[in-house]
Amino acid sequence: MTDAAAALEPGRQIQILDELSQDQVAAVQGLIEEAARTDGTPSVSEQGRLQLRGGRRPGIRHLLLTDHGRLAGYAQLEDTDPVEAPAAELVVHPALRGRGHGRALGSALLATSGKRLRVWAHGGKSAARHLAQVLGLTLFRELRQLRRPLTDGEPLPEGAYPAGVTVRTFVPGQDDASWLAVNAAAFAHHPEQGALTQRDLDDRKAEPWFDPKGFFLAEREGRLVGFHWTKVHAEQQLGEVYVVGVLPGEQGGGLGKALTATGLLHLRSLGLPTAMLYVDTDNTAALAVYERMGFVTHEVDLMYRTES
Template identity: 45%
Template sequence: MTMIRSTDRLTAAEVADVLALAASAELSDGVYPLSEDVVLRVRNGGGRHLLSYADDALAGYAFVDDSGELVVAPDFRRQGHGTALLAAAGDGPLAFWAHGDEPGAQVFAEKNGFVRARVLWQMRRSLTDFTAESVLPEGVTIRAFSVGHDEEAWLGVNSRAFAHHPEQGRWTLDDLRLREAEPWFDPAGFLLAVDIEDTLVGFHWTKVHPPSGDDPALGEIYVLGVDPGGHRKGLGVALSIAGLRHLADAGLTQAQLYVDESNTAAVNLYRKLGFAVYKTDVNYQR
C-alpha cells in the first residue's frame, strides 16, 4: 500500500532515509539524483518534502518548490510511486530536474505531461596542464572573502549578475550562511575582485569535492559573476583563470562547472578555457 507524507521539515530519521535512498539510486543509475540545494533543504528544512512509502519502507522522495526533484528507490520502481508523488505535488505548473539525460526520465516526463524546458551542462577540463595566468583590469585586485564582512556586498553583486537566472539570482543571506556552515566551505577559495576603494566588482567562488567512486577530487567553478553596474572588460576571463589557478595550485587535477546550455556567452568562454561537456541535466516543466 502506498502512503504519501508531506512536510516542510524532515525528522532526523527521514533525513537519513532520504539520503540513503538517493545513494542507492546513484549506485543503480550512475548519477546522484539530488542537487546540492535540495540536499541542504533535506537537512535544514524549507520547501515541501513528499515521501512515498510502501508499508514502512521509503520508496520515493520528491522536493517541491519553484523547481523540484523526484527519485524512486531502485527496488520500488514501476510500482506507481513516481506517479503518486506527482499527484501529491498538485495539478498546477510543476518543474523537476532530472540529473543525467536518461531515457527513463524522458519517458516518465512525457507520460505525465512534462516538456523539456532547460538543459544544464556539467563541463570539465584537466588542470594538470593549466598554465594560464590571470591578467586583471587596471585598478582591480583579488582578495579572499571575509566571513561576517562581505556577505551583503556579495549578495548584491550576485543578485545583479544573475538577475535573470531562475535560481542563483534569488539567493538570500540564509542561502549563503547555509553554505558557509558546510564542511567544504573555504573562504580562501572564495575570490573577490575589488577596486581601489575595496568595492566588490566581481567574484569567483570555487569549491572542492572529495574523491567519489572513479572521480578524483574535483575543483569547481561554483559561482562566477561580474557586477554589470561596474563592468570591466576582461574581468570575467581574469576571474575564471584566477580561480582555476587557485585550484591547480592546491593540487587539484580536474575542474568542473555547471552552465545553462542556452547561455551562449558563458559556454563560449568556458570552451575557450578548455572545458568540454561531461554530463547533462534536464529540467522538465508542466
C-alpha cells in the same frame, strides 16, 4: 501532514510535509546517496539537499513515498519564485524502481502544484525523460556540466585583471552582505542563483567543503565588483568553478575570465586533476568562453515543465 491520493496502490503512501524530523532527514539523505551510487549523479541538487535540514522553510514541501512502510521515494517542491511555476526534484530507490513510484510522485507533485510545475532530471537519464513524457511535461531548460583537466601537462587559461582591480579572499561575516548584493545583481536573470539569501549562504558556509581560501573577491576602490567561488568535491577528486559573478557595469572587460583563471590555478594547487562547472546551454556567450578555456561537455541536466 496530508496524504496524497494520486496513483496510490495498496501498501503505497505519500505524505506531504512542511518539514522533516531528524530521522526522516537521515532516511532521505540515505536514499539520495544510494541512488547517486547507482546513477552516477545525485537526483536532488545541492540546494535541495541543504533544504532538507534546518526545519521549516518558506515555500518548501517534502513528499515521502513509502512502500509497505519502507521509504521508496522522495520529492521536494519549491514554490518561492513569484513568477515561475514551482520547481521540483524527485528520486526513487534503485531497488524499488519499475513499480510506478516515480509516476506516483510526479502525479502528487502535479496535484500539489496546481498543475503548474517544473521538474529537474539530473543527468538526463532515459527513465526521467520517459516519466516527463508520461506526466505531459515538455523540455524547458538544459544545464550542461563541463569539465577540463588541471594536470600540469594541460596549460591553464590566463586572464589579466582590469586596471584598478585587486583580488583577495572572502572573510566570513565581514563580506556576507556585500557578496549577496553583488550575487543578486550579477544573477538577476537567474531563477536560483540570484535569489540566494543569508540563510542560503550560511547553509553553504556550514558545509564541510566550504573554504574561504578558495573564494576570491575582486574589488575596485574597496567596492566588490566580482567573485569566483570554488568548491572541492573531495571524494570525486573534482574541483568546481562553483560560481563566477561580475557586476553588470564591470562585464565585458575580462574580469570574469581573470577570476576564472585565478580559481583554476587554486584548484590545481590543491592537486586536483579535473575541474568542472555548470552552464545553461542557451547561455551561448558563457558556453563559448568556457569552451575556449578547454572545457568540454560531460553531461546534461534537463528541466521539464507543464505547458500552462
